[in-house]
Amino acid sequence: MPKLPNEKNERLKRRFVDYRKYARQLSDKTLDRELAALERFDAWNGRKDFEKFHIEWAMGFRSHLEQAKGATGKSLSKSTARAIMATLREFTLWLSQQDGFRSRIRASDAEYFNLSRRDEAEARAAPARPAPSIKQAMRAFEMMPASTPREMRDKAIFGLLCLTGIRIAALITLRLKHVDLYDKSVTQNPREVATKFGKSMHTFFAKGFPEAEAALRAWIIYLEDKALYGPDDPLFPATAIAPQANTGFKAEGFTRRPWKSTEPARKIVNGAFIAANLPTFGPHAFRHMLARHAAKNCTSVAEIVATSQNLGHTDVLTTLRSYGQIDRDRMRELITGESEGGLFED
The missing domain is CATH 1.10.150 (DNA polymerase; domain 1)
Structure with missing residues (x-):
């Protein structure tokens, strides 16, 4: 006993x-x-x-x-x-x-x-951290519908993750005023956004994702012009659940509040990869995706440092140790100077 x-x-x-x-x-x-x-x-x-x-x-x-x-x-x-x-x-x-x-x-x-x-x-020893390739993420994104407000919101969530790799806890607490489409930036104010360790961060959109920017822009325009949301309203409002006489409950519109947990956003991301017949990845995998893409394509130390700061890391070594692992094929290419028929193109 x-x-x-x-x-x-x-x-x-x-x-x-x-x-x-x-x-x-x-x-x-x-x-x-x-x-x-x-x-x-x-x-x-x-x-x-x-x-x-x-x-x-x-x-x-x-x-x-x-x-x-x-x-x-x-x-x-x-x-x-x-x-x-x-x-x-x-x-x-x-x-x-x-x-x-x-x-x-x-x-x-x-x-x-x-x-x-x-x-x-x-x-x-750093464990293998699964992450989608840029092409996989864009494939899943392209297959997401956007014919209803709810679908527009979900696609904007996926798009913002592609653009920034923002942590999921921060993403669901963003307000409209935190995104500047003209400046291509997200201001993560720890007084209003659930940032890690309460850090203040300025995150900019990664280049090469114009479709994701367009989806985010369309969603913000809908919120401001159709739903009449203001700067302090949530960027990604929770789905409203309305009672139905015969079927119990039904998702209907939005509430002017953020989600209470990250689970709904995680399901959106997982569902997008499943619908595209791809391996499933969580929201955090986008951080690995962007860091690996940068490690592979950056041509200067300054670019690596900028990527690290954009992910909210105090030390660039955090980015390289935790997210910048090089797989066997890429390692072979760098060491031998030989590639295998476009295998390394992203």
Whole structure:
């Protein structure tokens, strides 16, 4: 029978989470993951008082993670194990600085919460990140209908993702005033738009997508001239659901508010690829698409930096590490100077 939570341990967990939230400024999503990691360790360790910490706990927990299974029944990925161990390492460091623990826990004890060098290297290896090619994205876009207002909205969503690679949370919170068609830009004001880490960003339309620009323009014109939306109204309003006498409920028009979650926009994107008989991709894949396209076609460092800033990255290395992987065929072309009959044309 699982042991009940240890009251002293629970207080320490809460203090640690408060420290990470207010001193380290971590997001609630990250804090939830860290709290889950602490709970995993605490439950495995039989709820023993943290104040009795011994390095054997860390060594034993590492062995436990090597054999542990995830929710799907498969072994934990090395990246997941690494994240859990990193949380325990930070927690142990923090404990070593707290009153009543300084004489019992040394900062160096935290280093025992590490994976083997081999597992660490595997965890750090950038995973393959699926993303559509430019041609695939444009094919899906071209096949999207735009005969009704709802279809116009959906096509404009797909088009804006092609143009900017904007994060989905930011996209669904945009207002009409944030898009400047003349300037070909999107202003992501963190006071009004759900940007990552609350960063203020100016994003410009990528070149080579005139059809996407046209779809976005047609949608904005509809909102302003037909629906009489103002600058502070949502750019992508949620679908209104009206009750029907015989059929229950039916999608009918729009509400003057954004979606409460990103799920409807994700379904629109997935549905567009399915309708085009293509592999399905999520909204985030457009960021990979634009970064890879830039890495492949940019002719100067300045262009790479501009692409990185347009995606909202503080450091250009983030773009290159996370989004700019070069596949085997492109790597062969760059190294050998030989291509295979137009295979690399996008």
